[in-house]
Amino acid sequence: MTNAVTASPVLVALDVANLSELDALLDNLQPSQCRLKVGKELYTRFGPEILNKIQARGFEVFLDLKFHDIPNTVAAAVRVAAELGVWMVNVHASGGEKMMRAAREALNEFGDRAPLLIAVTVLTSMSDSELPTLGLTASTAEEQVLLLATLAKKSGMDGVVCSAREAAMLREQLGPDFLLVTPGIRPANSAADDQTRIVTPVDAMALGSSYLVIGRPITRSENPQTALAAINKDLGIA
Template identity: 45%
Template structure:
């Protein structure tokens, strides 16, 4: 499957410079809220013109009708993947999927952010159960609502596959090379570990974008993913 490089830059100028200077034309990329809210749909068209497969990570979370209409506007962009928050509930996820009707874009539901741990779930959000139990709950809900897969940390992938089936897709952020910092993410793993646990797609950000040699770092991620190192 694909390894998406997270383009967490503030502008198209910064993004274009990074991709050009590091010879990353055509690699799969993730466009998140920071870049999309600044540049709008034009950023998608510019990246597609350079043959980049795109994961549009907007994490939509609103009333079902609003999410449905938003997805109807996203569908013509023909991105690979787009996200909504599973915590929005079954009807919202269902309406998100309906909004994508007629397009090939896959709907991925975000379970628990990789910046969160059990203390956050318990003390701040008041969610019963630990991270794994909540991820299973949200993943099962997302599948019932028609989503194509979920976003989770690498560590929950085996239980997601167990409860939702091997064909239910899993995309995993929080990927770090062995010598990279965890930064603000608490549930991280290497590309090799992600492959061993069954991830279908990876999202890699700062391990590549903040590397001294981003192209070399990208190739290292590919190597570890392909060979399970």
Template identity: 45%
Template sequence: MNKQKPIIALDFATKEAAIAFLNLFKNESLNLKVGMELFYKTGMDFVQYLKEEGHSVFLDLKLHDIPNTVKSAMKVLAQSGVDMVNVHASGGVKMMQAAKEGLEEGALNNHKPLLIAVTQLTSTSQTQMNEEQQILGAIQDSVQNYATLTQKAGLDGVVCSPLEASLIKEATSNKFLTITPGIRLTSKSNDDQTRIMTPRDAAKNGSDYIVVGRPITQALDPVEAYQYILKEWQAELK
């Protein structure tokens, strides 16, 4: 998966809508994220279609279950040819280690997807974490704790807010990947995200990959929006 390019979140309800969007890009190779809505509608056949079209795929299913179940699921996902998969870090070290084992056992032709863990969703606020999750302290502390547990489990990195990327690098290492949704342009709505940052600032703050959905997919001119975000992202890459 090319770090130089944003990951576009294909947040569409149908295969037809997603393909119509992709056709705007005239066979350009893209980094794409397939989430729950689209995957549950189209299944692995659509993922295979995206791979055959030359795209890189982040399959965003956020697995969270007992270690044996997650391991078995990851063995299947490893055989799909996707480039990135994820789990919830709150599942614990043993579950994350089992996920890694499943990917290694299921990998075909030495192609093992990047394995990352979700820390706190970018829609989670400080108040929500404290009151609903009953996790005391600052949200940054919770994210840092999940990141260090993920590194301990041997995963490649975490999903986090771009606001927390530099903090995670300090707590882990520069090679530990930070994949950051919550990317917005200053003129756009925050939607349901609460911890956000622009593409340029995300690059400055240490994000390795940015995930962008609605600012591209719902733009009047998606290709123009993508090219603008691409330029902003690449301008500050280290």
């Protein structure tokens, strides 16, 4: 099946534990209304075949494995992701410029078929008080995000993962074309779960986000497609 092209910025995080849950979720979502994010748990449990299963349904996939290793290893992993046909893949910006440039160069051979390549800055579950415990000198998460996002752009990344609370600052500093993928998105009245730096979908887009990662508010709702449609409606997307 040919992947659908969607105008929605929503990336649904597939936080499911087994194939029956996944099948039920895929049956309740439409590829014209969202893209899907495959993370470490799902990929580790089922391997690359899970990507084929999802893509066969017409969905574009963000492979969220956050590669962080020596440059050659990360370049090889990113190349494999491209061969698997994913729409977007990510690395950790804290892996440094050499690692990110190696990942970028690994995708050159794919031309227009190359996935978008983005870098993780600071996890949205982290607070300012945790930075010193990692030996980081930045006084705030926002300061650390700007440092890593600037390095990511210099290293050839298409964008970064960041909190929507940093989106306006990054948009101003790094320009209109740099992609900002924002987890920690929760519709109004949703539970915060394990995210500490959260924003609603409408506010996130207004702040400059390019794509919104939304998991449990959609996947754990009684009707995932209805929950997704309500978010898209709020965003002005039919």
